[in-house]
Amino acid sequence: MIPEIGHFALILALGIAFVQVLMPLLGWRRRDPRLLAIGGSAAQGQFFCVFIGYACLTYSFIAKDFSVAYVAENAHSQLPLGYRITAVWGAHEGSLLLWTFMLSGWTFAVSIFNRRLPADLGALVLAVLGAISIGFLLFLLLTSNPFARLFPVPAEGHDLNPLLQDPGLAIHPPTLYMGYVGFSVAFAFAIAALITGKLDAAWARWTRPWTTTAWMFLTIGITLGSWWAYNELGWGGWWFWDPVENASFMPWLAGTALIHSLAVTEKRGILKSWTVLLAILSFSLSLLGTFLVRSGVLVSVHAFATDPARGLFILVFMAIVVGGALAIYAWRAPKLAVDIEMRLFSREGFLLLNNVFLVVACGAILLGTLYPMVLDTLKLKKLSVGPPYFNVVFLPLIAPLFALVGVASVVPWKRGRWSESWPRLKIALAITVVVAIAVPFALYSRATLLALTGGLLGTWAIVTAVQDVLRRIKAKPKFLAGVASVSRGVWGMTFAHVGLGVWAFGVSFVISYGFEQDVRLAPKAEATIGNYNFAFQGVLENQGPNYTAQQGSVTVSRDGKLVADLHPQKRFYPSQRNVLTESAVDAGLLRDLYVSLGEGFDDGSWSLRVYVKPMVRLIWLGGVLMFIGGGLAASDRRYRLARATERSAVTNGALPA
Amino acid sequence: MRFAIPLVVLVGLLALFVVGLQHDPRELPSPLIGKAAPAFDLPVIAFPKAEIPPTRMTTADLKGKPKLVNFFASWCAGCQVEHPFLMQLRVSGQAELVGVDYKDADKDVRAWLAQRGNPYTPILADLDGKVGIDWGVYGVPETFVLDGNGVIIYKQIGPMTAEAWETKIKPLLGKAS
Numbered sequence: 001m002i003p004e005i006g007h008f009a010l011i012l013a014l015g016i017a018f019v020q021v022l023m024p025l026l027g028w029r030r031r032d033p034r035l036l037a038i039g040g041s042a043a044q045g046q047f048f049c050v051f052i053g054y055a056c057l058t059y060s061f062i063a064k065d066f067s068v069a070y071v072a073e074n075a076h077s078q079l080p081l082g083y084r085i086t087a088v089w090g091a092h093e094g095s096l097l098l099w100t101f102m103l104s105g106w107t108f109a110v111s112i113f114n115r116r117l118p119a120d121l122g123a124l125v126l127a128v129l130g131a132i133s134i135g136f137l138l139f140l141l142l143t144s145n146p147f148a149r150l151f152p153v154p155a156e157g158h159d160l161n162p163l164l165q166d167p168g169l170a171i172h173p174p175t176l177y178m179g180y181v182g183f184s185v186a187f188a189f190a191i192a193a194l195i196t197g198k199l200d201a202a203w204a205r206w207t208r209p210w211t212t213t214a215w216m217f218l219t220i221g222i223t224l225g226s227w228w229a230y231n232e233l234g235w236g237g238w239w240f241w242d243p244v245e246n247a248s249f250m251p252w253l254a255g256t257a258l259i260h261s262l263a264v265t266e267k268r269g270i271l272k273s274w275t276v277l278l279a280i281l282s283f284s285l286s287l288l289g290t291f292l293v294r295s296g297v298l299v300s301v302h303a304f305a306t307d308p309a310r311g312l313f314i315l316v317f318m319a320i321v322v323g324g325a326l327a328i329y330a331w332r333a334p335k336l337a338v339d340i341e342m343r344l345f346s347r348e349g350f351l352l353l354n355n356v357f358l359v360v361a362c363g364a365i366l367l368g369t370l371y372p373m374v375l376d377t378l379k380l381k382k383l384s385v386g387p388p389y390f391n392v393v394f395l396p397l398i399a400p401l402f403a404l405v406g407v408a409s410v411v412p413w414k415r416g417r418w419s420e421s422w423p424r425l426k427i428a429l430a431i432t433v434v435v436a437i438a439v440p441f442a443l444y445s446r447a448t449l450l451a452l453t454g455g456l457l458g459t460w461a462i463v464t465a466v467q468d469v470l471r472r473i474k475a476k477p478k479f480l481a482g483v484a485s486v487s488r489g490v491w492g493m494t495f496a497h498v499g500l501g502v503w504a505f506g507v508s509f510v511i512s513y514g515f516e517q518d519v520r521l522a523p524k525a526e527a528t529i530g531n532y533n534f535a536f537q538g539v540l541e542n543q544g545p546n547y548t549a550q551q552g553s554v555t556v557s558r559d560g561k562l563v564a565d566l567h568p569q570k571r572f573y574p575s576q577r578n579v580l581t582e583s584a585v586d587a588g589l590l591r592d593l594y595v596s597l598g599e600g601f602d603d604g605s606w607s608l609r610v611y612v613k614p615m616v617r618l619i620w621l622g623g624v625l626m627f628i629g630g631g632l633a634a635s636d637r638r639y640r641l642a643r644a645t646e647r648s649a650v651t652n653g654a655l656p657a
Numbered sequence: 658m659r660f661a662i663p664l665v666v667l668v669g670l671l672a673l674f675v676v677g678l679q680h681d682p683r684e685l686p687s688p689l690i691g692k693a694a695p696a697f698d699l700p701v702i703a704f705p706k707a708e709i710p711p712t713r714m715t716t717a718d719l720k721g722k723p724k725l726v727n728f729f730a731s732w733c734a735g736c737q738v739e740h741p742f743l744m745q746l747r748v749s750g751q752a753e754l755v756g757v758d759y760k761d762a763d764k765d766v767r768a769w770l771a772q773r774g775n776p777y778t779p780i781l782a783d784l785d786g787k788v789g790i791d792w793g794v795y796g797v798p799e800t801f802v803l804d805g806n807g808v809i810i811y812k813q814i815g816p817m818t819a820e821a822w823e824t825k826i827k828p829l830l831g832k833a834s
Binding site for chain 1: 732
């Protein structure tokens with residue numbers, strides 16, 4: 001009964017979504033505020049229905065209702081409750097339902113917070129979001145119904161993919177999706193602005209908090225995914241340039257460019273058509289990400305869902321959404337764009353440069369991701385493009401970004417002068433050079449080219465960001481008053497740029513000073529890697545809730561002092577006959593000790609993979625700082641202030657809302 | 658005009674996607690095709706009753722006639738799907754099937770075959786899946802087609818189907834013999 005209610009709620013949601021698209025459009029044509037207002041109610045009704053659907057599927061998982069095919073595929077009677085709830089998005093159907101649920105959630109939020117918008121613009125934003133909803137609901141109902149029943153009812157479920165039974169991966173997809181889906185709001189704003197012709201600084205200000213929020217979720221989603229891969233896959237890596245990772249990284253790069261370009265549009269009223277194009281691009285890449293993961297056009301470890309019929313649906317859907325958007329762009333943008341003279345040596349000039357580097361980096365990754373598919377399509381050969389390509393192409397493209405981040409912070413809007421900016425950069429440059437040389441020698445008593453480069457770029461980003469915020473604080477006579485006077489937007493920028501610098505440190509140091517070694521050890525034998533001594537104590541059997549594990553015990557010491565006691569596991573999940581490595585990590589800010597268990601040999605010895613990873617935590621700390629920065633920037637007071645003043649203006653002027 | 662450039666790029670990309678979708682992502686070429694079957698030495702699972710000690714079989718025993726080497730297991734769903742067709746091949750005498758029981762207990766596979774019939778002569782036990790690794794098996798069922806010299810000429814990933822047999826394997830075997 002419950003699954004049928006869920007199914008019905010989704011059908012109802014589809015009907016409401018049609019209303020959400022058609023009524024505002026009609027209202028816009030007829031200039032009828034009553035029809036426009038229907039958009040908001042429809043958005044809220046649709047959200048309610050999708051929520052019911054989502055709740056019903058979750059209930060079926062909690063109740064272990066194996067008569068629902070999707071539940072039988074992805075749950076097991078022994079699966080703990082927490083993972084039964086997260087198993088809802090453990091495979092194709094459920095993760096699409098989650099996508100749709102989040103989309104309706106974002107739409108709901110837009111309908112609540114955007115009462116201050118001009119009525120036609122607000123209603124059209126909801127109409128565009130409704131159109132995307134229609135696509136996803138149709139996709140769910142026609143090709144991937146999560147509520148399909150199974151008969152005869154199996155006595156036992158097939159269980160959740162063991163790879164997904166990890167807290168990191170349990171929350172990674174929802175955050176990532178929040179980011180992907182969030183860009184739909186920026187997209188809807190862009191389309192609505194193109195249609196109504198209200199493409200101005202106010203439009204940029206309305207779009208900014210939404211975009212920043214989406215970017216913030218995408219940032220933390222990617223960070224979590226990287227952290228999960230490091231912990232769970234047992235290879236000790238944090239980024240693999242896997243197509244699915246690239247699929248989430250491309251919208252991030254485009255979204256980062258969008259955030260900066262929106263800042264220019266808001267402050268100076270220029271780069272409008274470029275900003276709109278970036279908004280379309282960010283969401284298109286989000287859709288592409290969904291498409292790449294869900295259709296199987298690319299062969300990748302992640303792509304567990306491979307079904308060409310579904311792929312074709314997404315393709316047609318994407319062609320309509322992106323093609324339609326770009327057609328509207330080609331038609332309307334020439335009328336709206338204005339050419340104003342812009343100087344390169346100005347804040348907006350540097351932001352535009354930053355955009356160019358970000359977009360080119362994004363394009364390079366797109367090329368590397370799609371190139372194998374193109375070759376295959378042309379029947380040339382099957383291959384996959386590996387990390388060497390991406391490292392060679394990507395690193396030179398992002399290095400200039402770090403230099404730009406620092407310089408842009410001291411250059412004023414409109415027109416800058418080198419003679420005025422240079423004195424402000426001198427000190428930062430001196431500090432940067434000293435720190436970047438001192439840190440590697442102080443910690444590791446040797447320097448590599450990569451560590452020096454990464455250190456220089458990272459320190460430069462951090463020092464200039466801190467300097468910028470200090471300058472703003474010092475503009476006030478008292479320190480505390482100065483701190484209070486700095487807006488959240490500026491704090492957000494500072495956090496994000498410091499995060500970028502911290503990330504650069506992590507990446508370059510872990511590559512330069514990391515050790516990794518595969519060793520074969522008998523019980524009670526030892527191996528020395530780096531400055532650490534790893535003593536293998538042996539392996540014991542261990543019983544988990546839905547798996548059995550062989551648990552190794554390794555004690556790590558340095559200079560005779562015990563540092564850590566590590567317990568890497570090899571888990572066997574009988575329900576799926578899957579063996580999974582669960583590596584053990586002793587985490588620290590300056591270094592991680594990482595052990596994963598390999599194969600056991602007949603003589604009782606085991607192969608172990610041992611890593612010493614200096615500063616690897618900084619990579620994720622950088623992501624977390626950017627996440628916090630995004631949160632601060634999105635909640636900046638002036639967005640709320642603008643909202644309040646506009647609302648009072650609306651009430652005073654007694655405009656039809 | 659420059660505002661239409663993104664649209665043109667998109668159309669090109671979509672065209673590529675359309676063609677890309679026609680390809681089966683599971684169709685991964687095996688690097689072993691055209692090479693001699695990787696060496697193994699495995700115990701034979703006697704059917705219907707166990708023999709102690711079991712006899713063993715090696716790669717050399719595969720030579721002579723063309724053979725299908727089918728990796729299967731009693732716990733695998735796809736193997737149930739292909740099983741009736743394998744029985745048909747056996748009964749009609751069109752092919753000799755060597756079964757490799759992959760990561761499975763002997764008694765489970767005996768029960769499984771007793772229920773459904775045994776298409777294999779003989780059945781080998783790859784208890785820990787190590788031979789599967791040498792052969793590049795990444796999931797059961799997979800079927801390797803060997804010519805009379807023990808060289809792999811085709812690999813079927815997933816259940817064996819009448820279609821694959823008629824359109825791909827039969828012509829290859831015709832050429833080989």
